[in-house]
Amino acid sequence: MHVELLYHTPDPERAIAVAARLCYAPVGAAELAESLTEERIQSVLRTIMTSRHFSTLEHASFTFAVDGVSRALTHQLVRHRLASYNQQSQRYVKFKNGIETVKPATIEQIPEASERFDRLMQEIQAAYADLVEMGVPAEDARYLLPNAAESKIVITMNARELYHFFELRCCNRAQWEIRALAWDMLDLVRPKAPYIFMDAGPSCVREGCHEGKMTCHHPYPRVKRD
Numbered sequence: 670m671h672v673e674l675l676y677h678t679p680d681p682e683r684a685i686a687v688a689a690r691l692c693y694a695p696v697g698a699a700e701l702a703e704s705l706t707e708e709r710i711q712s713v714l715r716t717i718m719t720s721r722h723f724s725t726l727e728h729a730s731f732t733f734a735v736d737g738v739s740r741a742l743t744h745q746l747v748r749h750r751l752a753s754y755n756q757q758s759q760r761y762v763k764f765k766n767g768i769e770t771v772k773p774a775t776i777e778q779i780p781e782a783s784e785r786f787d788r789l790m791q792e793i794q795a796a797y798a799d800l801v802e803m804g805v806p807a808e809d810a811r812y813l814l815p816n817a818a819e820s821k822i823v824i825t826m827n828a829r830e831l832y833h834f835f836e837l838r839c840c841n842r843a844q845w846e847i848r849a850l851a852w853d854m855l856d857l858v859r860p861k862a863p864y865i866f867m868d869a870g871p872s873c874v875r876e877g878c879h880e881g882k883m884t885c886h887h888p889y890p891r892v893k894r895d
Contacts, residue, residue, distance in 0.1 A: 670735070670736070670737045670738055670846075670849060670850065670853070671735070671736045671737050672733055672734070672735050672850060672853040672854060672857065673733065673734045673735075673857075674731060674732070674733055674854075674857040674858065674861070675732045675733060675734050675823070676731075676732040677729070677730065677731045677732065677858070677861055678728070678729040678730055678731075681729035681731075681828065681861060681862045681865070682710060682714060682729075682862050682863075682864060682865060683702065683705065683710055684702075684728050684729050685714065685717065685725050685726055685728055685729050685828065685862075685865065686705060686709070686710040686713040686714055686717075687701045687702045687705060688725045688728040689713050689716075689717055689722070689725040690705065690709075690713055711864060714864045714865065715864075718864070718865065718867075718868075723829045723832065724829070726827065726828040726829035726832065726865065727827045727828070727829045727830075728827070728828075729827060729828040729862065729865075730825055730826065730827045730828070731825065731826060731827075731828070731831060731854075731857075731858050731861070732823065732824070732825040733823070733824045733825075733854060733857070734821075734823055735821065735822050735823070735824060735850065736821045737769075737771070737819060737821075738771065738819070738820055738821075738822070738846065738850065739770070739771035739816060739817050739818065739819065739820065739846060740814075740815075740816050740817070740818050740820050741771075741816035741817065741844075741846065742771075742820075742844075742846045742847050742850065743756060743820050743822055744816070745844065745847050746822070746824070746847060746850075749826070749830065749833075749834055751826070751827070751829075751830045752824060752825060752826040752830055752834075753824070753825040753826075754822055754823065754824055754825075755822065755823045756820060756821070756822040756823075757820050757821040757822070759807070759808075759811040759814060759818070760807060760808040760811065761807065761808075762807065763801055763807045764794075764797070765798075765801075767794055768790075768793075768794050768797065768814065768818055768819070769818075769819035770790050770815070770817040770818060770819055771817050771819055771846070772786055772787075772817065773845070773846075774845075786817075790815070790817065793813055793814065793815060796813055797810050797811075797813050797814065800813070828858075828862065828865055828866075831854070831858060831866075831869070832865075832866070832869055834851060834854075835851055835854075835855050835866075835869045835870050835871070836869075836870070836871060836872050837871075838850070838851035839851045839852055839855060839869075839870045839871045840871035840872070840873075840880070840885075841871070841885040841887060842880055842883060842884075842885055855869055855870060867892060868892035870889060871888075871889060873888035873889050874889045874890070874892050875892060
């Protein structure tokens with residue numbers, strides 16, 4: 670898996686603070702953007718985050734490039750509907766040099782299971798190549814391809830949706846691959862908006878576990894804002 674932050678709103682915390690402050694200011698947003706001091710920005714953000722008035726977080730967005738993940742992951746990812754996605758197409762891309770796959774560690778750790786997995790992936794790839802060679806369109810040959818097939822995707826989320834995404838997918842109960850993606854994304858955005866994402870992560874970081882009897886019993890350390 671490789672995750673890269675391609676673009677983001679310049680000075681995202683100032684953008685969020687300006688949007689929030691505008692509701693109560695007699696001047697316009699452009700003037701506010703120039704006049705807000707760092708201390709005032711922190712004060713506004715503190716009010717936003719402690720009161721959880723998160724609509725203002727939607728004014729900052731982040732775009733990621735993600736490679737080396739499985740279709741099993743992306744099927745979960747696109748359930749987060751308040752985001753934008755563009756994914757490598759199995760309809761138009763013909764994998765003439767073979768299909769990369771993602772193998773779970775639980776399979777890799779068992780020699781017999783790993784060998785069986787590799788053998789099946791080779792059989793699938795050979796069958797796919799045969800169908801394409803016979804003239805079957807890639808969009809139909811892809812019906813053979815497994816959830817393990819490697820994919821690439823571009824993701825854009827605003828800060829509010831990211832906060833929600835991290836709450837669900839950084840949790841120990843999330844599936845391992847999307848959990849790894851979520852933590853990588855959090856590591857990339859936190860330096861860009863450190864106060865906003867200070868306590869981002871699974872719900873236990875901020876307010877305790879929401880999983881009830883399904884809890885992992887290994888909560889992350891709590892984070893308290895000033």
